[in-house]
Amino acid sequence: MKKTHLFAPGPTPVPPEALLSMALPILHHRTPEYEALFAEVREGLKGLFQTAEEVLLFAASGTGGMEAAVVNILSPGDRALVIRGGKFGERWGEICQAYGIDGVPVDVPYGKAVNPALVAAALERDPQVAAVFSTHSETSTGVLHDIEAIARIVRKTPALLVVDAITSLGVMDLPVDAWGLDVVVAGSQKALMLPPGLTLVGVSRKAWAAVERARLPRYYFDFAAERTHLLKNQSRFTPAISLVVGLQQTLRMIRTEGLANIVRRHARLAAAMRAGVTALGLELFAERPSPAVTAVHVPKGIDGGAIVKTLRAKHGVIIAGGQGSLKGKIFRLATMGYADASDVVVALSALELTLAELGYPVKIGEGIRAAQEVLAQ
Numbered sequence: 001m002k003k004t005h006l007f008a009p010g011p012t013p014v015p016p017e018a019l020l021s022m023a024l025p026i027l028h029h030r031t032p033e034y035e036a037l038f039a040e041v042r043e044g045l046k047g048l049f050q051t052a053e054e055v056l057l058f059a060a061s062g063t064g065g066m067e068a069a070v071v072n073i074l075s076p077g078d079r080a081l082v083i084r085g086g087k088f089g090e091r092w093g094e095i096c097q098a099y100g101i102d103g104v105p106v107d108v109p110y111g112k113a114v115n116p117a118l119v120a121a122a123l124e125r126d127p128q129v130a131a132v133f134s135t136h137s138e139t140s141t142g143v144l145h146d147i148e149a150i151a152r153i154v155r156k157t158p159a160l161l162v163v164d165a166i167t168s169l170g171v172m173d174l175p176v177d178a179w180g181l182d183v184v185v186a187g188s189q190k191a192l193m194l195p196p197g198l199t200l201v202g203v204s205r206k207a208w209a210a211v212e213r214a215r216l217p218r219y220y221f222d223f224a225a226e227r228t229h230l231l232k233n234q235s236r237f238t239p240a241i242s243l244v245v246g247l248q249q250t251l252r253m254i255r256t257e258g259l260a261n262i263v264r265r266h267a268r269l270a271a272a273m274r275a276g277v278t279a280l281g282l283e284l285f286a287e288r289p290s291p292a293v294t295a296v297h298v299p300k301g302i303d304g305g306a307i308v309k310t311l312r313a314k315h316g317v318i319i320a321g322g323q324g325s326l327k328g329k330i331f332r333l334a335t336m337g338y339a340d341a342s343d344v345v346v347a348l349s350a351l352e353l354t355l356a357e358l359g360y361p362v363k364i365g366e367g368i369r370a371a372q373e374v375l376a377q
Contacts, residue, residue: 004316007347009139009167009293009334011189011196017253018194018246029241035233037248042230044251048259049184049202050175056201056226059240062166062187063091065199068221069162069183070095070133073207075215078130079104081122081159083114083150087140087323088164092133099216104129110141110326111295113288116149123157130210131160131182137168140323142286142295142332144172148179155180160207166190167292169200170254171266171336182207188243191266191292193250193337197240266291269335269344272374276348277333279370280355280362285330293334295322302358304328310357315350341375 006013027034045055058064070092074080080101082093085108096103106122108114114134123129132154136147147163154161160182165174169184170191176184181204188198203211203223211223220237229236254262270291274284277296285295298304304321305328311317322330333347348367355362 002316004318005343005346005350006318007333007335007343008318008320009190009332009336010187012191012193012334012337013339014195014246015193015250015253015338018249021249022242022246024245026241027245029235029239034241038233038235038244041244041248041251042233044248044255045200048170048251048254049200050259051177051202051204053177053203053205054227054230056203056223056230057235057239057244058199058201058221058226059197059238059243060199060221061196062164062185062199064221065166065185065187065201066091066164067095068199068201068218068223069185070099070101071214071216071218071221072223073160073162073183073210073214074099074101074130075213076100078102079126079128081106081119081126081129081132083119083132083134083145084108085112085114085141085143085145086110086135086138088138088166089135092135092162092164096133103133111143111285111287113143113145113286114150116146116153119150120153123153123159127157129157129159131162133162133164135164136174137165137171137290137292139167139293139332140326141330142284142290142293144168144286144288144290146288147174147181151179151181160210167290167336170262171290171292173259173263176202176204180204188247191337192247193253194243194246198243198247265340266335268375269339269341270294272341272344272371273333273335273347275374276344276367276371277351280352280367292336293332295330295332298329298331299355299360302355302360304331306358307331307354310354311350314357315353317347317350319347344371344375
């Protein structure tokens with residue numbers, strides 16, 4: 001028997017409490033029992049998003065939430081600023097293109113964080129921009145973008161700031177109301193510690209005004225229609241009932257641990273992982289690393305695909321390789337959601353063995369030692 005350990009940046013491990021709750025006999029969604037559960041979930045999501053506004057839920061992947069954000073706030077012919085620094089920043093542009101939105105790109109080299117001054121300059125050049133589409137934690141590159149600084153810039157304009165927070169919500173501090181974020185998209189399979197299938201969307205008052213004006217076509221992803229049902233502790237269509245039941249449990253776990261403690265835990269685990277990787281002589285890919293996922297350059301002379309395959313096949317450790325043009329050039333280790341110090345040790349131990357087996361000159365134990373020194377502080 002070989003035990004598997006999941007270190008991919010989504011899906012992430014699901015805690016036993018959530019698994020057990022989702023194994024209970026299924027509820028019907030048009031009953032008082034489900035409404036009581038959903039009322040608790042609504043309040044828990046407001047706390048997680050740090051917002052006084054409602055957070056919408058749809059049965060979809062995070063990309064569904066991204067598409068929902070585009071179609072609910074824009075109209076045909078609108079222009080949008082799209083920050084592109086990885087595959088998921090580029091996805092915003094692809095969705096805009098699909099709906100005929102004029103997406104003005106702000107391109108950032110992979111591995112780099114966007115300079116907020118570039119966003120300010122682009123908005124100054126084009127005051128007709130209706131929305132700025134951004135990514136907080138760019139999963140494909142391991143980069144953390146400075147959304148707080150970008151928000152300060154966008155707030156001074158009529159434009160809306162839309163944030164892909166799919167791998168940042170529940171990992172780092174993201175006070176939606178305090179920062180003035182207008183639409184924030186998350187997914188169940190990251191720090192919310194659930195299987196894929198739920199997308200969550202926070203919407204500001206400024207964004208709700210845009211929803212009333214927006215004229216892009218939408219049916220399932222209709223914010224206004226969904227909110228009408230949400231306020232009655234219902235969903236407009238059949239929800240992903242078992243996932244909502246699991247979400248009740250993970251939101252309770254998040255509330256018990258406390259957001260500040262969760263942020264500290266993720267920062268500590270990511271620091272240990274980065275220390276361990278660099279102690280092995282490897283180079284980090286991101287200049288401003290996200291605490292959700294550590295992206296690492298594949299060392300010269302080593303097959304990047306073989307690292308991912310050997311970890312999985314021989315050591316039962318599942319990580320992610322690079323995407324698109326980064327395929328074979330980087331690999332990614334997540335420390336997100338249901339993760340603790342022992343996970344970092346397991347991942348680095350398997351990485352050391354894998355690198356040695358592939359012919360990379362590694363001193364066994366060096367990465368673990370460096371990580372443990374961070375964890376002991």
